[in-house]
Amino acid sequence: MAVEPLLSTRAQKAFVAIIAVQAIVVLVMISITFRSVAVADDITFNTPRYKTLPCYLAIFILAEVFEMLMAFDALRLRNVIQLIGILCFQAAMLVFASIQIHETRAALATHLDLWHKVEPFLIVSPIMIGLSWFALMWFVRELYHEFGWAIFHVVGANPAMKTMYQYYQIMICLLKLDFFVFIGVTMQLLIVVLEDDTAEFGLTVAAIPITMILLIMAGYAVQREIKSLMTISLVLMLAAQVYFYKLYRFYDPASEQTYLSTRATLTTFTIVASILLFATFGIGCKCFHDFDRGLMSSKMHGVTWGSKYLPSIFHERPGERFMADPKSSYTSGGPLDSRRLSIE
Incomplete structure (x- = not known):
């Protein structure tokens, strides 16, 4: 079955365009x-009191670039799970942008004229993100139906195989989100609170590289x-939870002044990182x-837009027609109803 090239459909173009317009508007407002x-x-x-703004700018530059890359990756792989992950990420951005209004107001409490000057620009960001979120929901619905056939060709109509493949997609999506959140927490700490001559800074x-290696290792293993590599990755994930002792420092009377202007953002990021x-x-x-249940071939030869024909669990080569065995359990000897091939 032929597959349209990347960004060849209205829904794909609109999805990317919405994220691009949002990125431009939000970054201009923050700048x-x-x-x-x-x-x-x-x-x-x-001064620690005013570091919330460079932190805000850095996080949103990272977030918008990350979301755009996630969008292209999801469309390239025909990955509905990742599209849903992008919607969750968009919701998190909305919360973060709303928190920043409060934190910026607290930082500029002694400069009311300046606060009233920048307040409208701060308010535009969550409004734009919220509107984009609703628009993305609509087009994710269209892409859900557009990509349904692709999943069938990767793992067949076997419900058990489809469920295992979906868990694999969720795992990969979570690893990508973990990357952003961990880098986000680290970036904020480097900008806001740490001195470069301390052991904590080092x-x-x-x-940062340790986290990247862990996530890449986990993705490769799965x-x-x-x-063996997956076991090491899972153990390190549990060990990494000790990093969140910093939550205590955010509210410790001996150090809370350092974190005062960005405490809400750091707390939110740290809790989300731990949950993720x-x-x-x-x-x-x-x-x-x-593992070892026949899914590795589908993981290694997933759906991309580069081939004229979708790869299948039967390893057809580009240019060959997909031919199902009439006695296969996937078809039960009868024709498949294309209306039932979407992700349930």
Whole structure:
């Protein structure tokens, strides 16, 4: 069955366009806010009180770039699970943008004129993200139906295989979200609270490559079904939870002044990172349980837009017609109803 090239359908183009327009509007609004505060008298970003704005700008630059890459990746792989993950990510961005209004107001409490000047720009961001979120929901619904046939060709009509493949897709999506959240927490700590001549600064910097290696290792292990590497990854996921001792420091009377202007954002990111890591561990255990059950071929030869024909579990080569065995359990000797091939 032929597959349209990437971005060849109205729903795909609209999905990417919405994210691109949102990114431009939001980053322009944040940049105007940042510039207005940066040129104000008696305000310096070296003061912990005002570091919330450079932190806000850095996180949203990272978030918008990450979301765009996630969108192209989801469309390239025909991955409905990742599209749903993008909707969840969009909701998290909405919460973060709303929190930043409160934190910026607290930081500029002694500069009311400046606050009233930048307030409209701060309000535009969550409004734009919210509107984009509803629009993305509509087009995810269209893409859900558009990509349904692709999943069938990867794993067939066997419900058990389809369920295992969906858990695999959830695992990969969670690993990508873990990457963003961990980098987001680390970036905020580096910008907001740490001095570069402390041991804590060095440990925080070292956490970035360690986290990347852990997530890449877990993704490789779950795709190739390497049990030893997957076991190590799962153990390290549990060990990484000790990183969240910093929640205590955010509210410790001895250090809370350092975190005061960004405490709500850091707390939100840290809690979300911990929940995501636990979820990744749980789904990872389920994927580990599914190893050696005939799914690895589908993981290694998933759906992309580059081929004229979708790869299938029968390993057809581009240009060959998909021919199902009439006695196969997938078809039960009868024709398949195309209306039942979408992801349930």
